[in-house]
Amino acid sequence: MLRIKPLTRRGFTLSATVVCALLSTITSAHAALATYSFTGVTANPEAPLIPVEGTFQFNDRMSGSSGVYSGAVTGFKLVFNNGAYTSVFAPGLNGVIISQNTDLGSGIWGDRWALMTSATGDELGGVTPYNFDLYLSRQGQGLFTNTDLKNPPSLSDLDSKTWRLYFKNSDGVPFAFYGPIHSLTAVPLPPAVLLFGAGLIALVGLGVGGLRNLRGAQS
Numbered sequence: 001m002l003r004i005k006p007l008t009r010r011g012f013t014l015s016a017t018v019v020c021a022l023l024s025t026i027t028s029a030h031a032a033l034a035t036y037s038f039t040g041v042t043a044n045p046e047a048p049l050i051p052v053e054g055t056f057q058f059n060d061r062m063s064g065s066s067g068v069y070s071g072a073v074t075g076f077k078l079v080f081n082n083g084a085y086t087s088v089f090a091p092g093l094n095g096v097i098i099s100q101n102t103d104l105g106s107g108i109w110g111d112r113w114a115l116m117t118s119a120t121g122d123e124l125g126g127v128t129p130y131n132f133d134l135y136l137s138r139q140g141q142g143l144f145t146n147t148d149l150k151n152p153p154s155l156s157d158l159d160s161k162t163w164r165l166y167f168k169n170s171d172g173v174p175f176a177f178y179g180p181i182h183s184l185t186a187v188p189l190p191p192a193v194l195l196f197g198a199g200l201i202a203l204v205g206l207g208v209g210g211l212r213n214l215r216g217a218q219s
Helices: 004-032 191-218
Strands: 033-041 051-059 068-070 073-080 085-089 095-105 108-121 128-139 160-168 174-186
Touching: 051 108, 073 108, 128 174
Parallel strands: none
Antiparallel strands: 033 051, 033 174, 051 073, 068 095, 073 085, 085 108, 095 108, 108 128, 128 160, 160 174
16 A cells, blocks of 8 residues: 555656646747737728738747847738738748837838738739738837847837738739738637646646545545
């Protein structure tokens, strides 16, 4: 009987270690892949306002230097006019750039969070998409304390929040749809993953209870 207790305790210790490792893997995987959804409209003066919505994903633990994180973007989707047209992520130099006191254009300087990714999709009026970018900017300084990779800032802290989807025709002549972003929301961890993690924690609890009962019976 004396041999059972140490073996049981060792078995529980190993089980708890495995569960903690699994939970750590789930947490770190979610933290590394940040997903956001956004909405907006087109603002091309020669075209009517068209609603747009989309999502993007990036690895918020990607390494880089001088605020440039090449390869950080891992997914993207932009939908025009409730599904009338869709452009999606394509492999390329997809990255996030964090800038402090940079030229925002028209002689204005400030901080900027920028996402740039290659794009693909069906032909639209004789042109095909090839690039998407998202510029979140504030005049002056103070939006960031450093150029470490971070999640996009709140829209309420910005002076400018714009998106652009670039197209080119068969001759390589570029054209872009562009406009403001009206909302930007972090996509939460999927419920299935949360339930899985809760289930693992519950199993640990059951294991602890079972051990207590066994010890009580042995005593």
